[in-house]
Amino acid sequence: MSDPILSFDDVTVQFGGVRACDSISGRVDRGSLFALIGPNGAGKTTLVNAISGVYKPRPGARVDFHPSGRPAEDLLAYRPFQIARLGVARTFQNLGLFMGENVLTNLLLGRYIHEHTRLIQGGLFTQGAIKRELAARQAIERVVELLDLGEFKRDPVGDLPYGVQKRIEFGRVLAMEPELLMLDEPMAGMSVDEKQDMIRYIYAAQDELDMTVFLIEHDMGVVMSIADHVMVLDFGQKIAEGTPAEMQRDERVIAAYLGTEMSET
Amino acid sequence: MTAVESSAARPEAHTYRPSAFQRILPFAIAAVVPFILGATTSDVSFWWKALITVIVLVAVARLAWKWTPRGELTHREDMRLWRTPSDRSWAAATTFGLLVLPFILASDFTPPMDFPWATWFAVVNLVLIFAMGAAAFNLLVGYSGQISLAHVAFLALGSIVGGIVGVQWSSGNMWLALPASAVAGAVVGAISGLPALRLKHLYLLLATFGFHFVMMLVWREYLQEYFGFVGIRFKGENSPRIASWLHWLPGIDPDQNGEFVITGQFRWYWVIMPITVLSILFMVNVVRTREGRAFAAVRDRDVSASLLGINVARSKLLAFAVSSAVVAMSGTLASFYIGSRGEDSFNVQTVLNYAIIIVVGGFSSIQGAIFGSAFFWFLPEWFKWAREELWLVRDIDFLSDYPSEIDLAIKGFLVVIILMFKPDGLAGMWRDLKAWLGRKLAGSQA
Secondary structure (H helix, E strand, C coil): CCEEEEEEEEEEEEEECEEEEEEEEEEECCCEEEECCCCCCCCCHHHHHCCEEEEEEEECCCEEECCCCCEEEEHHHHHHHHHHCCCEECCCCCCCCCCCCCCHHHHHHCCCCCCCCHHHHHHHHHHHHHHHHHHHHHHHHHHHHHCCHHHHHHCEEHHHHHHHHHHHHHHHHHHHHCCCCEEEECCCCCCHHHHHHHHHHHHHHHHHHCCCCEEECCHHHHHHHCCCEEEEEEEEEEEEEEEEECCCHHHHHHHHHHHHHHHHH | CCHHHHHHCCCCCCCEECHHHHHHHHHHHHHHHHHHHHHHHHCCCHHHHHHHHHHHHHHHHHHHHHHHCECCHHHHHHHHCCCHHHHHHHHHHHHHHHHHHHHHHHCCCCHHHHHHHHHHHHHHHHHHHHHHHHHHHHHHHHHHHCCCHHHHHHHHHHHHHHHHHHHHHHCCCCHHHHHHHHHHHHHHHHHHHHHHCCCCCHHHHHHHHHHHHHHHHHHHHHHHHHHHCCEEECCCHHEEEEEHHHCCCCCCCCCCCCEEEHHHHHHHHHHHHHHHCCCCHHHHHHHCHHHHHHHHHHHHHHHHHHCCCCHHHHHHHHCCCCCCCHHHHHHHHHHHHCCCCCCCCHHHHHHHHHHHHHHHHHHCCCCHHHHHHHHHHHHHHHHHHHHHHHCCCHHCCCHHHHHHHHHHHHHHHHHHHHHHHHCHHHHHHHHHHHHHHHCCCCHHHH
């Protein structure tokens, strides 16, 4: 387990006077399920945004991505779309779907980085464009089957229930076939049944599709049952890191979640 | 009991059982072709007619056979532009209409009440040219979400390129001027899209409007430098013609001087219609493939799009380039069709006209651009006819005293009505109508 896919060092993101992330370091092992937890406003999403290139961390930070079979890359040198092409995909806490488009279009957008049809080829609908379009559809067909989305294929995403929308967004990042999958609260606002389904899908991504999962989650119970490694943030600081069992016993973690007299003020 | 169950369950969206009518329709259309050919074109030899008839029959029969899906749709079948039998019927009917329309308009049929039949041919040609430009405009504004007012600037660019390539370098080589203006439009369009990388919405609108005025300045300078105040003449010796080595083609019967000049509504129709249809098909294909999906993604959420691996800046410039290329082409085509372009050919009013076309037709719908331009050109003709001929209406002096003002007022009123009650415009109405018809038909069958 000493083979990291992502290692980040001294990541600091500052908004005005607020340090959303304060010098956070850590590493994610290849093939593992890494969970990032913490109370509201702890800086979890900010850290993911810094890794995926949406925010620029303060100089001095390093985010190294180690794709299998290729040399390591410093993600901070790249723009978000280039990071996505390197094999890092992420979902959004409050959905990054295109609500007016149908499910098929949303999923096909996940194949954007794989099937390279140029605009003119697409416009002329050449044989090559047709071939690649078919390949994209066959690729998302697997995702559609895995996530049970078949019946919604032609429906506009905006008309579907929230749980299904979450599933579609998960399907879209699966279609990107990333090496590192970052999920920002994929189970927020879901019923218990839907959560169990989502856990099943995450396991499938990890085991069958060989993806490393970087999971942000609120629900301690879920994290403790599925994560290999847990990092806990509070007020932009890393307060603890280790196996789920260790975290459950850690005083600082308990304090952060249940509150102490000091933090209540 | 089973009928109730099957109607209550979710309809099988991916399985079709075409009706007998849907199977027969293409054959029926194919069967009509020889009659039209025989009745209307006396200057085509018998063997050409026979050959064309056989080709059309074979092609339509093959398509009808291949395109009728049985059971579960494959990915290839699901990807089609005309997926459902109803789509295919409409497409066939539209094709048929486009092929027959010029013959009807060219016939010496006179409708009752002095309906202006003769002027309609010109209007149809203008609708086709405008539909092409408006569809390209809609691709940029509606589909890619880049609010631009530089539209007319590219029509002017098309006229400039048409003037350089088709008038100054050659006399009437429109066939070279069209691709040249597409290339020029793409390059200048990408440059004019640069503000879109930093600006959005209203600010982008202002920046592109600035580009409009820069282009108007270029247009005036170009005119005065090379053509003086009379403007560019695209007709007469500058009319496009079919080269003599192509005169063997069917339907091309050289004039007295051995040339085949594109002049008159009928000949122009057969030039404009294919160009419009092909460029609209091109844009429809762009929209349903990889880069077109990226346009919509960038419009809806650019952060989310960039995390899918879409280079947002490149995607925006690409949208500007492809839209401007088609608009510039329509500008060249319009210049040659109308025959002359002067200093006052392009103005702010034209920008507004295209906005009206898009809003009335339906935002972010290429079909809407076609409906919108038909609305825009047909409506004034109807008004004119109503003012002059329609019982009671013709007696109101007020209407005939201020014709253009009344036209504008009614157009403006209709735009407000459509915006208030049907924001997705005529294209939305058409969709609703089709859905309603579909329900009616399904209901009558059950």
